[in-house]
Amino acid sequence: MTKGFAVACRLSKMAQEVAADIGRAQNNRTALSAVPQGQFKSILNNGLNPAEWRAQHRSGHPPGSEADPELRAFILDRIDSQTYDQIVSAVRASFPAERRVSRSSIGRWWQRFNHATAQPSTA
Incomplete structure (x- = not known):
């Protein structure tokens, strides 16, 4: 060979x-x-854009002010007239320890809340 x-x-x-x-x-x-062809369409196409999808699946847990409607209302009543430190003191005086929030968590929540409720500019 x-x-x-x-x-x-x-x-x-x-x-x-x-x-x-x-x-x-x-x-x-x-x-x-x-x-x-349409068998998987409902699973893959849920009508949300990628940013909305990610926003609904954030890691971690919601802040106390978001998960507790009474605490949220309490903070919203004071947010325009008091400082964060004054609000924290009022929360400490009015709520038990497991429902208290920190100054920084109020600030982060307020920034997200303002961003979420902001009206788009017409300019």
Whole structure:
């Protein structure tokens, strides 16, 4: 057997393996195209843009002022007339320890609340 003939045999075997791979890929493609086209539409297309989707799936837990409607109303009643420190003192005087919030959490919540309720400019 010559060296050229051995190379030709290896190439022929590789070509057969590639042809078999192509045949399997075509069979898989045919099987996948048989799946109804709208079957996954409701799962993948939920009507939300990516920013809204991410906003609804933030890590961590909601701030106490967001999860507690009474505390939220209490803070909103005072936010325009008192400083954050005064609001924290009023919360400490009016609510039990497990419902208290910090000065920084009030500031972060207020920034998000203002951003969420801001009216778009008409300019």
